[in-house]
Amino acid sequence: MFPYFQTSAMTTKVAVVTGSNKGIGLAIVRALCKQFEGDVFITSRDLGRGEEAVKILTSEGLKPKLHQLDINDVSSITDAAAFFKDTYGGVDILVNNAGIAFKNADTTPFSIQAEVTLKTNFFATRDMLTHFMPLMKSGGRVVNVSSFVGSRALNGCSKEHQQRFRSEDITEDELVGLMERFVEKTKTDEHKKDGWPDTAYGVSKTGLTTLSMILARRLSKEKPHDNILLNACCPGWVRTDMAGDKAPKSPDEGAVTPVYLALLPPGATEPHGRFVSEKEVQPW
Numbered sequence: 052m053f054p055y056f057q058t059s060a061m062t063t064k065v066a067v068v069t070g071s072n073k074g075i076g077l078a079i080v081r082a083l084c085k086q087f088e089g090d091v092f093i094t095s096r097d098l099g100r101g102e103e104a105v106k107i108l109t110s111e112g113l114k115p116k117l118h119q120l121d122i123n124d125v126s127s128i129t130d131a132a133a134f135f136k137d138t139y140g141g142v143d144i145l146v147n148n149a150g151i152a153f154k155n156a157d158t159t160p161f162s163i164q165a166e167v168t169l170k171t172n173f174f175a176t177r178d179m180l181t182h183f184m185p186l187m188k189s190g191g192r193v194v195n196v197s198s199f200v201g202s203r204a205l206n207g208c209s210k211e212h213q214q215r216f217r218s219e220d221i222t223e224d225e226l227v228g229l230m231e232r233f234v235e236k237t238k239t240d241e242h243k244k245d246g247w248p249d250t251a252y253g254v255s256k257t258g259l260t261t262l263s264m265i266l267a268r269r270l271s272k273e274k275p276h277d278n279i280l281l282n283a284c285c286p287g288w289v290r291t292d293m294a295g296d297k298a299p300k301s302p303d304e305g306a307v308t309p310v311y312l313a314l315l316p317p318g319a320t321e322p323h324g325r326f327v328s329e330k331e332v333q334p335w
C-alpha cells in the first residue's frame with residue numbers, strides 16, 4: 052500500500068544484538084551506533100530493562116532501537132525474525148551475546164546448573180542461529196560471543212571428545228547429541244567418568260564455539276557467494292554483573308573484538324569459522 056516506505060526501510064541496514072540491555076551487549080550496541088551505518092537494535096527479554104538501556108544510550112546522543120527478544124522462548128525468536136524480515140528484508144549484523152553463568156559460590160546442584168546453563172548458552176543460541184541464519188543478507192556478519200573458558204573446557208575433555216570437537220566433519224546433530232549427553236551424565240554424576248570437565252559454563256561455550264565452526268563451514272559450502280562471515284569470540288574478562296567488579300576490562304573494552312568481527316569490511320574473506328580474541332585468531 053505504501054511502497055515508498057517499504058522500500059526505504061528495506062534498504063536500511065540493520066544490526067541485532069541479543070542480551071543487550073546491559074553489560075557487554077549494551078557496549079556492543081553503543082559502539083555499533085557510532086560505527087555502523089544503519090539501525091542498531093538493543094534486544095532485551097524484558098522490555099522495561101530494554102527501555103532503560105535505550106535511555107542510557109539516548110542520553111549519550113545515540114539512537115538505538117529496541118525489540119523484545121528472549122532467546123529461551125522460540126516464539127519470541129520467531130516473532131523477532133519475522134519483524135526483521137518484514138521491516139528490513141533480513142539482517143546485516145547479528146551478535147549472539149546473551150548468556151548466563153552461575154556464580155562460583157552458587158550451591159545449586161551441578162546437574163541443574165548444567166541443564167540451565169546449556170539451555171541458554173548453547174541450545175537457545177542455536178535456536179537463534181536456526182531462525183536468523185536464513186535472514187542473513189549477502190555480506191552479513193554473525194558474531195557468537197563465546198569464551199576462553201570454552202577453550203579451557205575443551206582441553207579438559209577426554210581425548211575422544213577433544214577429537215570430535217576439533218574435527219572438520221562433526222555435524223550439528225552430533226554436537227547437539229554431545230551437549231545433551233553432558234547434561235544427562237551430570238544427573239548421575241558420571242560426567243567426569245564420561246570424559247567431561249567439571250564446568251557447565253565451559254562446556255556450553257565449547258559447544259557454542261564448535262557450533263560456530265560447523266555453521267561457518269556450512270555457509271562456505273552452501274552459500275559461497277554470499278560473503279557472510281561467521282565467527283566466535285572471547286571479549287576478555289570484563290566488569291559486568293556476570294564477571295564482577297575485579298575484571299580488568301570495561302564493557303566498552305570488552306566490546307572491541309565482537310565489534311571488530313561485526314564490522315569486518317566488505318570483501319573480507321577472513322576470519323571465518325574461527326575463535327577470535329583481542330582481534331586475533333586463536334588456536335582451537
Ligand SMILES: NC(=O)c1ccc[n+]([C@@H]2O[C@H](COP(=O)([O-])OP(=O)(O)OC[C@H]3O[C@@H](n4cnc5c(N)ncnc54)[C@H](OP(=O)(O)O)[C@@H]3O)[C@@H](O)[C@H]2O)c1
Pocket residue numbers: 069070071072073074075076095096097100120121122123148149150151152171175196197198199285286287288289290291292293294298
Ligand atoms: N564478562 C566477562 O568477563 C565475559 C567473559 C567471556 C565471555 N562473556 C560472555 O559475554 C556475554 C555477555 O556477558 P556479560 O558479562 O555482559 O553478562 P551480563 O552483564 O550478565 O549480561 C548478560 C545479558 O544477557 C541477557 N540474557 C540472559 N539470558 C537471556 C535470554 N534468555 N534472552 C535474552 N537475553 C538474555 C541478560 O538479560 P537480563 O538483564 O534480562 O538478565 C543480559 O542482558 C555472555 O555470553 C558471556 O558468557 C563474558
